[in-house]
Amino acid sequence: MLKGTKFYAITKSKCPRCMEGDIYPDSNPYHLKKLSDFNQRCDVCNQNFEPEPNFYYGAMYISYGYTVALFVAVYIIFGVWMDWSMWPTVSALGIILVILGPFLFRLSRTTWLSLFVHYDRDATERWQKEKK
Numbered sequence: 001m002l003k004g005t006k007f008y009a010i011t012k013s014k015c016p017r018c019m020e021g022d023i024y025p026d027s028n029p030y031h032l033k034k035l036s037d038f039n040q041r042c043d044v045c046n047q048n049f050e051p052e053p054n055f056y057y058g059a060m061y062i063s064y065g066y067t068v069a070l071f072v073a074v075y076i077i078f079g080v081w082m083d084w085s086m087w088p089t090v091s092a093l094g095i096i097l098v099i100l101g102p103f104l105f106r107l108s109r110t111t112w113l114s115l116f117v118h119y120d121r122d123a124t125e126r127w128q129k130e131k132k
């Protein structure tokens with residue numbers, strides 16, 4: 001549906017270049033032993049998923065942004081809308097953050113990669129020709 005957009009690549013954990021290859025060998029982030037495993041290259045277009053050493057350190061900034069947005073949303077829902085006092089709201093924030101942690105970890109990495117790798121509709125075809 002939104003194939004070709006960064007939103008598609010980020011939400012589906014697909015290669016931001018071809019939108020088809022999987023970044024992670026295990027698509028479930030809650031398999032914690034494999035949480036940080038990712039394919040070195042895209043199976044479909046050969047995009048390098050680690051363009052430089054320690055590339056994903058930058059994803060911490062993205063993670064920070066997502067976490068702040070989550071905190072604001074949880075505060076508005078529990079602290080303002082449901083009128084909870086401070087400590088139950090802070091506890092809800094902590095619990096939700098622990099539950100969503102693995103998901104946010106991968107979301108941040110995929111977002112970070114998508115900032116630097118752009119969609120190329122001919123990438124797959126070019127790589128298939130090059131491979132022969």
Ligand SMILES: [Zn+2]
Nearest residue numbers: 015018042045
């Ligand atoms: Zn690809």
